[in-house]
Amino acid sequence: MSDAPLILCADDDPDILALLALRLEGAGFRVVKAADGEQALALARELRPSVAVLDVMMPRLMGFEVLKALRADPSTSDLRVILVSARAQQSDIESGLAAGADAYLAKPFQASDLIGLVRGLLGS
Amino acid sequence: MRVGSVAEVVELVTTPLGEGFRGRGGIALPARVSNVFMAAGAVAIGVYFLLGFDGKAVWYLVIGLASVGAVFVGARRLERGRTAWYLFGSGLLFSVAADAVSGYYEIFRDREPPVPSSADVLYLATYPVLIAGIVLLLRELGVHRSRVAVLDSVIVTVAVGIVQWVFFVEPYTHSSLRTVTRIVGISYPTMDLLLLVALSQLLLGVGTRIVAYQLLILSVLLWVVGDEIFGLSVDDYSAGKWVDIFWLGSYVIWGAAALDSSAAYEAPRDRRAVPRLTIRRLVLLAGALLTPPVVLVIEHVWPRHNIHPISIAVGGVLLALLVVIRFAGLVRAVEGARAAERAANNRLRELDRLKDEFVSTISHELRTPLTSISGYVELVRDRADAESSGYLDIVERNAARLLVLVNDLLLVARIQSGQLDLDLGGTIEVGGLVSESVASAQPHAASGNVALRVRNDTGPVRVRGDRRRLAQVVDNLISNAIKFSPDGGAVDLSLERRDGIVVLEIADQGIGIAENERGRLFERFFRASSALDRQISGTGLGLYISKAIVEAHGGRIEARSVEGEGSVFVVELNVDR
Numbered sequence: 181m182s183d184a185p186l187i188l189c190a191d192d193d194p195d196i197l198a199l200l201a202l203r204l205e206g207a208g209f210r211v212v213k214a215a216d217g218e219q220a221l222a223l224a225r226e227l228r229p230s231v232a233v234l235d236v237m238m239p240r241l242m243g244f245e246v247l248k249a250l251r252a253d254p255s256t257s258d259l260r261v262i263l264v265s266a267r268a269q270q271s272d273i274e275s276g277l278a279a280g281a282d283a284y285l286a287k288p289f290q291a292s293d294l295i296g297l298v299r300g301l302l303g304s
Numbered sequence: 305m306r307v308g309s310v311a312e313v314v315e316l317v318t319t320p321l322g323e324g325f326r327g328r329g330g331i332a333l334p335a336r337v338s339n340v341f342m343a344a345g346a347v348a349i350g351v352y353f354l355l356g357f358d359g360k361a362v363w364y365l366v367i368g369l370a371s372v373g374a375v376f377v378g379a380r381r382l383e384r385g386r387t388a389w390y391l392f393g394s395g396l397l398f399s400v401a402a403d404a405v406s407g408y409y410e411i412f413r414d415r416e417p418p419v420p421s422s423a424d425v426l427y428l429a430t431y432p433v434l435i436a437g438i439v440l441l442l443r444e445l446g447v448h449r450s451r452v453a454v455l456d457s458v459i460v461t462v463a464v465g466i467v468q469w470v471f472f473v474e475p476y477t478h479s480s481l482r483t484v485t486r487i488v489g490i491s492y493p494t495m496d497l498l499l500l501v502a503l504s505q506l507l508l509g510v511g512t513r514i515v516a517y518q519l520l521i522l523s524v525l526l527w528v529v530g531d532e533i534f535g536l537s538v539d540d541y542s543a544g545k546w547v548d549i550f551w552l553g554s555y556v557i558w559g560a561a562a563l564d565s566s567a568a569y570e571a572p573r574d575r576r577a578v579p580r581l582t583i584r585r586l587v588l589l590a591g592a593l594l595t596p597p598v599v600l601v602i603e604h605v606w607p608r609h610n611i612h613p614i615s616i617a618v619g620g621v622l623l624a625l626l627v628v629i630r631f632a633g634l635v636r637a638v639e640g641a642r643a644a645e646r647a648a649n650n651r652l653r654e655l656d657r658l659k660d661e662f663v664s665t666i667s668h669e670l671r672t673p674l675t676s677i678s679g680y681v682e683l684v685r686d687r688a689d690a691e692s693s694g695y696l697d698i699v700e701r702n703a704a705r706l707l708v709l710v711n712d713l714l715l716v717a718r719i720q721s722g723q724l725d726l727d728l729g730g731t732i733e734v735g736g737l738v739s740e741s742v743a744s745a746q747p748h749a750a751s752g753n754v755a756l757r758v759r760n761d762t763g764p765v766r767v768r769g770d771r772r773r774l775a776q777v778v779d780n781l782i783s784n785a786i787k788f789s790p791d792g793g794a795v796d797l798s799l800e801r802r803d804g805i806v807v808l809e810i811a812d813q814g815i816g817i818a819e820n821e822r823g824r825l826f827e828r829f830f831r832a833s834s835a836l837d838r839q840i841s842g843t844g845l846g847l848y849i850s851k852a853i854v855e856a857h858g859g860r861i862e863a864r865s866v867e868g869e870g871s872v873f874v875v876e877l878n879v880d881r
Binding site (some may be wrong): 182193195196199202203266267269270275287288289290 | 376433668669671672675676677678679680681683703707725727
């Protein structure tokens with residue numbers, strides 16, 4: 181179990197956060213949870229997860245800002261990031277990818293899609 | 305209405321008057337009383353001109369007294385405006401008394417009364433009383449007191465003042481007559497000036513549809529015209545001249561006005577803050593402005609005395625200034641209204657924008673809890689027994705419905721604010737798109753026992769556009785067709801190629817759409833009554849969205865239907881070369 185990849189999940193909605201953790205742990209990953217952007221950034225720097233699943237609309241620090249900070253910091257610049265959001269218009273997706281996200285997932289999402297994305301990012 | 309010939313009088317009498325109003329002020333006399341009086345008066349005036357010198361003097365008094373009597377009789381039965389009409393009667397009585405004095409001189413002394421005499425005093429006393437009556441009447445009627453209305457009166461006063469001054473007053477300032485004579489001579493035109501101003505107020509302030517006031521205006525007008533003509537030829541006036549017709553006509557019509565049933569009626573009040581710029585008002589103002597040049601022309605053509613052009617010029621300048629001020633007020637009011645309109649429009653645009661933003665925010669907010677609902681249902685389903693699984697299916701299905709609705713609402717909001725961003729770069733093979741939609745609609749069709757039939761005569765046809773959105777359109781139309789089809793019915797899809805367009809027709813055998821509702825089918829939130837009656841579910845957004853998508857692709861969508869037999873929806877798109 182300790183060899184399982186570590187996934188950082190960040191979302192200000194505790195239910196969704198719990199859901200993410202449940203699903204990913206069910207798929208065999210280790211999960212660490214953050215309730216806002218600052219916490220997410222701190223945990224990312226400290227624990228060096230393999231993949232980060234970040235909600236966009238978060239208090240303290242928005243998902244985009246966390247992403248930018250991660251990319252700017254050489255120790256975390258190669259972290260794989262999936263942005264998750266209820267705002268999923270074409271323009272939102274393009275902004276997310278332009279900011280450095282590896283994938284963009286729209287809420288509500290299928291658990292299988294999320295797990296598939298994580299596996300895909302870990303594989304490459 | 306003009307009293308100028310017996311024929312016209314006869315026509316007047318035989319035309320029904322005073323119709324169409326609800327009165328509230330007293331007992332109405334039958335309309336015929338006024339008509340009869342006028343007819344009798346006309347005859348009497350005719351008789352007047354046939355009489356001899358002395359007979360004329362007496363007959364003049366008879367007509368005058370009869371008219372005064374008529375005015376008092378008419379005034380008595382009024383509730384509203386009674387005082388005003390009593391004043392008219394009294395004023396006319398002064399005038400008749402003055403006529404009596406004149407008559408006395410003519411009959412017993414065979415000459416005109418000297419100037420000045422008691423006749424002049426009585427004549428001059430008439431005017432203030434009549435004017436007071438008009439003022440009272442105008443107050444009754446609730447005439448405008450706004451600055452603009454006052455300005456209009458002032459303008460008319462100045463214009464009339466110029467006329468009176470040039471033709472009637474200034475000659476006296478140069479003449480060599482006694483002071484008293486001159487004062488009397490100036491008093492008459494001054495009184496006429498006041499009467500004319502009062503008349504203009506009547507003209508501007510009073511609705512012309514009330515006959516009694518029409519007649520009143522006419523009688524004042526005749527009185528003033530008679531005075532003016534008399535004033536121009538005062539040296540050669542003598543009783544029995546044709547100018548008497550004006551005063552006699554004025555008497556008679558004044559009496560008829562008071563007797564007319566409509567004198568009891570209430571005039572419609574113009575409740576605006578500023579009087580409307582009617583044609584009448586405009587003509588009056590234009591006339592006022594033109595007075596100085598017209599006066600100059602008249603003086604030039606018929607020179608009588610040496611007038612000082614300076615006085616006319618001063619009057620002209622004053623008039624011009626007043627008219628400018630008056631219209632400046634109007635222009636400012638219009639600009640104010642325009643600015644208010646612009647502000648209101650801006651506010652509306654802002655509200656519209658806020659509304660769109662609101663809808664967008666709400667849509668996104670709604671998706672977050674839906675995420676949890678769907679997510680946890682999925683988790684539970686893994687460990688649920690068959691029965692619970694079935695219930696969870698229902699929860700999941702309804703969550704999906706909610707999601708569709710939220711997405712549709714968001715799409716509608718974006719269409720409204722013009723932000724429907726489509727990816728029009730893709731190439732889509734239409735036949736394939738339709739087949740896919742039909743396939744995914746099979747479960748829905750099967751549950752309603754509806755057959756889906758496709759006929760494609762075109763071979764591969766490509767269009768440019770957004771595959772996802774076009775699929776949405778086809779899905780929506782098929783879904784509607786199935787929804788409204790009867791059990792065991794069929795939905796026919798056909799693809800045709802015509803010139804440069806591809807035509808997709810989706811026909812159902814369902815309940816159809818009423819003729820008067822077909823035009824509204826593609827409106828936001830519109831649900832046909834046939835659908836509402838049968839409580840068929842739907843939000844009324846599908847067709848609105850479909851139309852927006854099709855039109856964004858440069859295509860067309862329309863519906864044909866026969867109520868009770870079925871509908872056909874036709875989508876036309878441009879073929880990609």
